[in-house]
Amino acid sequence: MSMNSAQAKRVTVSDIAAGCGVSRATVSLVLRESPLVHADTRARVQAEIVRQGYVYHRGAASLRRGTSNAVALVLNDLSNPFFAEFAGGVDAVLAEAGYVMLLGSTGESPQRQQAVLASLIEHDPAALILSPAEHSEPARLQRLLGTRMPVLVFNRALGDDEPGDGWDFLALDNRNGARMATEHLLAQGHRAIAFFGGHRDSSSCSERRAGYRDALAAAGIEPDPQWLVECAPTRLEATRQTGALFARDPAPTAAVCYNDAVALGLIGGLAARGRQAGRDFAVVGFDDIPEAAVSTPPLSTIAVAPRERGMQAARLILARLRGDSDLPRRIVAPVQLRVRASSVVAPTLSNGASA
Amino acid sequence: MSMNSAQAKRVTVSDIAAGCGVSRATVSLVLRESPLVHADTRARVQAEIVRQGYVYHRGAASLRRGTSNAVALVLNDLSNPFFAEFAGGVDAVLAEAGYVMLLGSTGESPQRQQAVLASLIEHDPAALILSPAEHSEPARLQRLLGTRMPVLVFNRALGDDEPGDGWDFLALDNRNGARMATEHLLAQGHRAIAFFGGHRDSSSCSERRAGYRDALAAAGIEPDPQWLVECAPTRLEATRQTGALFARDPAPTAAVCYNDAVALGLIGGLAARGRQAGRDFAVVGFDDIPEAAVSTPPLSTIAVAPRERGMQAARLILARLRGDSDLPRRIVAPVQLRVRASSVVAPTLSNGASA
């Protein structure tokens, strides 16, 4: 005998049936809450179920019935609060609906993504919610996942040919969010507005840049190349790259940042150069992470409500599983501008203080 | 026909067997990488598997073999970065070992915990890692989970009678961490040191308070009741409660905080009263959340390495599943003091500045 867990033999429907003198079919009907069973019989069976500590084996039932009540969720990175919140929202809705969540994460690696998905689909999930790793290959994914399972792609488009393959798509309105952020800065009189951070080849960054350009174009402004500064989407890199904004005169007086991490890094970088966000320079972030509300100064940003997105994704996939008709294939979730102190500063003030 | 996903019939071992003229048993042996199959046959079968897009049905295999390669993880709250990081660590190790993770969250509610666990165990996980909700009832949990499955309790003890029930237990060394934090403040000359935040009846808070008392006692100091301030473990509440520290003279000159959120809230509360952490008052947190390194001033804290704890938990439970002998039943994970600017200030300076 190993040190393994106690090996008490599993209690099955047969044990319950034998224990109270009915057939296995009757026990099954009681388990599935069928009205066909006499109330007395049902009570007897239920008592026996409690007495013997029976645990329903949903895998066996799913096998027989050809159904599944698991949904797979595959994310890039759980330690990113955006995805953690999203997963929390998915979980809340799935649990409410009696589903169970199979979770995997890819660390932004397409290879790991293939491996993780291959492992998860062997557990026969009813559906998949996938936030794809950067540089995923849609064709490989399609081959792996087949067409038996509804798939909802979250956050990042898989390729230009979407959504011809019948997968659902839920994304943030990156373009509109960046446009709103830029318009907010324009409304305060800024004309030289940078777009700071992110990598141009990521889809969310290029969408946000597009919204930024939209707003500038509507105001008749052509962005100076110096205003477009790339950097890894981390606080540290943003602090390091701050100098690039001020390499030549006239420097921008405000920046729309790729995300809040970058914005907070920029605020630090500004401080190191003797400038203060919200007094000498206007900063807007993107995401509304918890820290944004309590940083110094509080950070203006675009709220994306990741938990609500998770709930929305789960509801959509459940509706797809029910076979609801008229479901949208593509949802672009609205985002919201939250104005805080970091962006409430006019450009003249900024020029004066930074001279 | 509903709008549901394409209903292509499932490909099974029988289809593969028929497709290349062997028996189902042979296909099964190929799937399980048995050396009993001739290399040519194996190649033929594998080609057919690819050709037909066969997906292994692990549920059916588990049913037949009486095994499972899923591990359930039940947490209080995914949106808490501590638990999200922990889950990431668990996932990394499980995926590496070919296991799949079933995730549920309880929102600190014992009722939801019972429901979530009941739903998850129907999926026959091989093991469970549980971070119990506050006020869990060990007896009810025990009844629900039975003894068939190894269980690892993380982070919070379930009751004083543990671990008589054969469950594993992994916790942070809360007591020692708080002791180190307190000793660090003592070493700089502080004598009037508060323990700020948390609720006395939570086990982690009472352990941390015990460590704090240990250090004070070793220095011959009896804590003044005014030094023990309770508050909800959030930044906002901590800011609100800051005044309680200074209700009477002499006020403390330093504080060990229940966690980093509380410590950051305290720093804000101090600022609102014209005091600056790291100049007029010394603050130490607990957790080392990412924000601690970049707050103003950077926060001294006790690093608990949640991702590493997750990896450790997963490794332990996998070893238990393998039936390794000599596994410890109770692990108290070491924590580490990280000194940053918020605590590097001597008490005399503090008194001077706050007069």
Added chain:
DNA sequence: CTGAAAGCGCTTACAG
């Protein structure tokens, strides 16, 4: 309302 029988997709002795 209840029971006997077949079958979901897989694996595993047991013969050959």
Added chain:
DNA sequence: CTGAAAGCGCTTACAG
């Protein structure tokens, strides 16, 4: 090395 048969725990027509 391969094949026929039984069985994991459940559900579902089909008779009674």
